[in-house]
Amino acid sequence: MKILIAYSSKTGNTRKLAEALHLALPNADLCPMGSVPNLEQYDMVFAGFWVEAGNACQDAIKCLKRLGGKPVALFATLGAYPDSRHAADSLAAAAKEIPNGKVVDSFICQGAIDPNMIEWMEKLPKEDENAPDDSRRQLWKDAATHPDDNDLQAVSDWAVAALEKQQALV
Ligand SMILES: Cc1cc2nc3c(=O)[nH]c(=O)nc-3n(C[C@H](O)[C@H](O)[C@H](O)COP(=O)(O)O)c2cc1C
Incomplete structure (x- = not known):
């Protein structure tokens, strides 16, 4: 299964999650959302963004709109608490940006403002x-x-589980 980890990060928080994911899934390709290659070749995309005004940040939205039909696992950082309504709503808003979205799973944690x-x-x-x-x-x-060592461990464990979940479906 060919996997892409694409992320957008302004101040580095989400990039840290993406890099931890890459260590957990070393065969995946890692790239910033601004330079996502041909998506056709990928069977699953881990799409990472920082929350901006209650949704994915602007360049992530552009990328999410290209992911229609693909299994996507969303990961994100935000200033608010990860168990808040705002965090859940932000993930839901981002998921809605994917046309015919197939969101396998999602992860969110705090990131320094x-x-x-x-x-x-x-x-x-x-x-x-x-x-x-x-x-x-x-x-x-x-x-x-944040993200701290616990967040990085949690996102790595989550990524492995999300991949297994998707593999069980195909
Ligand atoms: C312009 C702007 C808008 C933001 N909007 C939100 C928001 O709506 N909700 C929230 O919880 N955090 C918000 N944040 C905080 C960021 O999502 C958070 O600091 C994130 O970890 C930044 O990630 P990055 O380091 O990968 O850029 C905002 C930050 C900026 C700069």
Whole structure:
């Protein structure tokens, strides 16, 4: 089974997951979503993105739209907690971008938020809906150490299980 691991990462969090996946699935091809080769040759795609405004980031959406009909395993990082409604909704929104999508499984974990974005949000007026409060600042603090070694182990284990799940279907 020929496998592609394609990912989009602005500040490196999702790239770390993609690289851990590649160690777990060494025969897979690894590439950034901006330079995905001919997809015809692949039997399964692990598609990784960072969450942007509650969906996959923009260049990941472009790539997801090309994955129609293929078995896809989604992996992602986001600032919010991985067991939050927002995390589940973001994965669901990304899955919907794949025409006739066949999502085999999905994985999501926290990823440190760009300090420039934190600085920008700290400057927002108090009445702005994105202005931080104590719980938001705690979230940023919790996100800052992710993805950590546990996340990388978890995404590797998940990838092996997702591949086995797909292989059992064919
Ligand atoms: C412009 C922008 C929008 C973001 N939107 C969200 C969001 O809607 N929800 C969320 O939980 N995190 C959001 N984040 C946080 C990123 O998803 C998170 O930090 C991610 O791990 C970045 O991954 P990367 O290092 O691979 O680029 C956003 C970050 C940026 C820069």
